[in-house]
Amino acid sequence: MAFHRITYHEQYKFATLHNYGCTFRCSFCSYKLRSGANGRPGFAYPAPKQYLSVEEIKKVLLELRPEKVYFMGGEPTVAKELPEILKFAKEELHAMTKLGHTNGSMLPLENLDGANVGFKAWSQELHTKITGRPQELIYGNFEKAFQSGMQLAANMVYVPGLVEKTEFEGCVKFLSQLSSDIPFHIMGYIPVPGEPWRRPTEEEMNDITDLCRKYLKNVAASHLSTEEALDLSCRDDRFRVKTVAGA
Numbered sequence: 001m002a003f004h005r006i007t008y009h010e011q012y013k014f015a016t017l018h019n020y021g022c023t024f025r026c027s028f029c030s031y032k033l034r035s036g037a038n039g040r041p042g043f044a045y046p047a048p049k050q051y052l053s054v055e056e057i058k059k060v061l062l063e064l065r066p067e068k069v070y071f072m073g074g075e076p077t078v079a080k081e082l083p084e085i086l087k088f089a090k091e092e093l094h095a096m097t098k099l100g101h102t103n104g105s106m107l108p109l110e111n112l113d114g115a116n117v118g119f120k121a122w123s124q125e126l127h128t129k130i131t132g133r134p135q136e137l138i139y140g141n142f143e144k145a146f147q148s149g150m151q152l153a154a155n156m157v158y159v160p161g162l163v164e165k166t167e168f169e170g171c172v173k174f175l176s177q178l179s180s181d182i183p184f185h186i187m188g189y190i191p192v193p194g195e196p197w198r199r200p201t202e203e204e205m206n207d208i209t210d211l212c213r214k215y216l217k218n219v220a221a222s223h224l225s226t227e228e229a230l231d232l233s234c235r236d237d238r239f240r241v242k243t244v245a246g247a
Contacts, residue, residue, distance in 0.1 A: 002019040002020055002021055002051065002074070002078050002079035002080070002081070003017045003018065003019045003051060003052050003057060003079055003081070003085075003246075004018060004019065004020055004048035004050065004051045004052060004246045004247070005017075005018040005048070005052075005243060005245065005246035005247055006018070006052070006057065006060050006061075006243070006244050006245040006246060007241040007242060007243050007244065008064055008066065008241060008242055008244045009240070009241045009242075010242075012068075013066055013067040013068065014066050014067065014068035014069070014070055015060075015061060015064050015066040015068070015069050015070070015244075016069075016070040016071070016072055016100065016241065017057065017069070017070070017071050017072070017076070017085070018072050018073070018074075018246075019071070019072070019073050019074050019075070019076050019078065019079045020047060020048055020051075020073075020074050021073075021074045021075065021078045022073060022074045022075040022078065022103070023075050023077070023078055023103065023105050023133065024075065024103050024105075024120070024130075024131040024132065024133060025131065025132045026120060026130050026131060027130070027192070027195055028157070028159060028162075028189065028192050028195050028197060029192065030157075030190055030192065031074070032192045032193060032194075048246070048247065049247070050246070050247075051246075052245060052246050054081050054084060054085065056245065057081075057085060057245075058085075058088055058092075060244055060245045061088070061089065061093060062092070062093075064244065065093060066093065066095055067095055067096065068095055068096045068097075068098065069085075069089040069093065069095045069096070069097050069098075070097075070098050070099075070100040071097075071098070071099050071100060071102075072099075072100040072101060073101060073102070075102060075103055075105070076099050076100075076101075076102055077099070077102060077105065077106035077107075077109070082109070083109065083110065083111070086109060086110065086111035086112055087110070087111050089111070090111040091111075096113050096114070097111060097112050097113050097114070098112070098113055098114040098115060098116070098151075099112065099114070099115040099116065100116060101116050101117075101118055101155075102115050102116065102117055102118070103117070103118055103120070103131070103133075103138065104117040104118075104119075104138045104141045104142050104145075105133060105137060105138060105141065106141070107141040107142065107144065107145040107150070108141070108144055108145035108148045108150055112150065113150065113151060114150060114151035114152065114153075115145065115150060115151075115152055115153075116152075116153045116154070116155065117138075117142055117152060117153070117154050117155070118154075118155050118156070118157075119138065119139075119154055119155070119156045119171050120138075120156070120157075120163070121135070121163055121167045121171075122135070122166070122167045122168075122169075122170025122171045122174070123135070123166070123167060123170065124136075126162075126163070126167065130162075130163075139174060142154070142178075143178060146178050146179070146182075152182060153182065153183040153184070153185070154171070154175055154182060154183070154184050154185070155184065155185035155186070155187055156168060156171055156184075156185075156186065156187070157187045157188075157189050158186055158187065158188055158189060158200050158204070158205065158208050159189040159197045159200075160189070160197065160198055160199075160200050160204060161196075161197055161198070162197055163189075165207075165208060165211055168186070168208055168211060168212060169211060169215075172184060172211075172212045172214075172215040172216050173215055175215070175216060176215040176216055180215065180216055180217050181216075181217055181218060182216060182218070183218040183219075183220070184212060184216050184218065184219050184220075185219075185220050185221065185222065186205070186208055186209055186212060186219065186220070186221040186222070187221075187222055187224075188200045188205050188221070188222065188223035188224065190224060190225070190226055191226070200223070202223065205221055205223050208221075209221045
């Protein structure tokens with residue numbers, strides 16, 4: 001089991017299942033903002049004290065009857081029960097299903113309508129260094145998911161001195177060859193305890209945004225402080241949810 005909490009947004013009618021664990025080992029994972037530098041690879045914050053069973057999850061979802069069911073992490077696809085819950089959400093709830101964020105290592109999935117894929121790098125060497133996984137797996141999965149008709153968005157963290165312009169250009173070129181309409185989000189790196197990388201400047205963020213807009217039509221960027229990252233609800237009311245199960 002991996003899902004340990006369910007949240008619900010009453011206004012927007014979506015439920016989110018939160019899981020623990022990841023298939024990547026990114027040292028600058030933003031989840032470490034909640035636990036310092038002590039998170040081990042794949043587990044960037046302390047383990048939950050308990051997990052939700054599939055039956056508990058189904059019971060909560062049946063009571064809520066959400067229009068949309070989202071899955072967040074960690075990395076949602078580490079949950080072995082995910083396929084069963086996706087099938088339940090589609091067949092029993094007739095809900096839209098989406099991975100709110102994923103590294104793309106298990107795409108595409110049956111009964112999954114959409115996914116927001118976090119790319120880490122373009123070059124093979126850097127991708128392997130950051131994630132421990134081959135670049136072609138992630139990009140290949142994204143292409144297969146796109147060709148299957150899945151609604152996809154993409155993002156990448158801009159880390160000055162590590163994930164630079166050449167990595168972004170390679171990624172957005174790849175995406176543009178699939179469709180220039182794929183939404184792409186640039187996230188300014190938020191310094192993680194124990195890591196040497198710095199936060200980008202506003203000018204650097206503007207430069208990387210201009211570069212990406214040469215290839216894609218729908219490019220956005222965020223440059224959050226640590227405090228903002230730890231409380232996203234202060235900037236976006238979609239994060240003003242209530243916990244309905246687990247912790």
